Amino acid sequence: MVEGTTHTDADPRWLQDFAERTKRYWTDDRLAALIGQRRPAILPSEAPLLLRCLGLLHRDGSMPPDRVRKYRQINHMVALLQPTLRELMARADTVRLLDAACGRSYLSTLVAWMFKHRYQYPAEILGVDFSSDLVGVSADRAARIGLADVFKTFVSPLHTLDVYGLENDLRDAGLASGAFSVACM
Numbered sequence: 001m002v003e004g005t006t007h008t009d010a011d012p013r014w015l016q017d018f019a020e021r022t023k024r025y026w027t028d029d030r031l032a033a034l035i036g037q038r039r040p041a042i043l044p045s046e047a048p049l050l051l052r053c054l055g056l057l058h059r060d061g062s063m064p065p066d067r068v069r070k071y072r073q074i075n076h077m078v079a080l081l082q083p084t085l086r087e088l089m090a091r092a093d094t095v096r097l098l099d100a101a102c103g104r105s106y107l108s109t110l111v112a113w114m115f116k117h118r119y120q121y122p123a124e125i126l127g128v129d130f131s132s133d134l135v136g137v138s139a140d141r142a143a144r145i146g147l148a149d150v151f152k153t154f155v156s157p158l159h160t161l162d163v164y165g166l167e168n169d170l171r172d173a174g175l176a177s178g179a180f181s182v183a184c185m
């Protein structure tokens with residue numbers, strides 16, 4: 001099992017060391033053993049903090065055997081989403097996505113990472129859930145991964161959520177600047 005993330009993980013120096021350690025760990029041979037001929041969107045050497053914060057990498061940058069399946073699953077999910085994400089980019093200068101009932105925001109965190117690091121395209125992902133605890137987990141993790149500029153959170157039950165009012169509030173607060181596409185991820 002991957003040990004849980006700790007306060008040590010939040011230390012920027014530790015994070016930088018970890019990123020470098022992970023890049024060194026993932027030699028061509030190790031990568032080939034993990035992905036074969038495929039070219040997944042999210043590689044350990046390119047997304048060390050993301051994968052660490054999703055519980056898929058050890059502190060030494062290696063991937064525990066029991067996490068390999070999950071790693072392949074997340075790349076599969078991202079591959080399925082890519083046509084939709086590209087469509088959204090073709091439609092808007094900034095992609096805005098509201099993840100309704102985001103929970104721990106596992107998938108929207110991946111999407112936020114894709115926009116920031118893979119596409120390098122302006123995006124605002126907003127996770128909404130009525131659990132302030134889960135929203136807190138999502139926000140903390142996004143901050144640790146360096147996604148706080150792309151991924152924001154809001155605590156609210158969905159049935160009272162006024163999306164248009166929320167957009168106005170976010171615009172006034174400088175947190176967003178236009179209409180959101182709403183998705184349950």
Ligand SMILES: C[S@@+](CC[C@H](N)C(=O)[O-])C[C@H]1O[C@@H](n2cnc3c(N)ncnc32)[C@H](O)[C@@H]1O
Pocket residue numbers: 100101102103104105106107108128129130131134156157158159184185
């Ligand atoms: C299965 S989880 C979502 C998982 C998330 N998509 C992910 O990728 O990690 C479902 C979430 O719906 C939230 N939820 C259920 N009913 C809700 C409601 N009426 N308003 C807001 N959130 C709600 C729960 O708090 C829970 O976090």
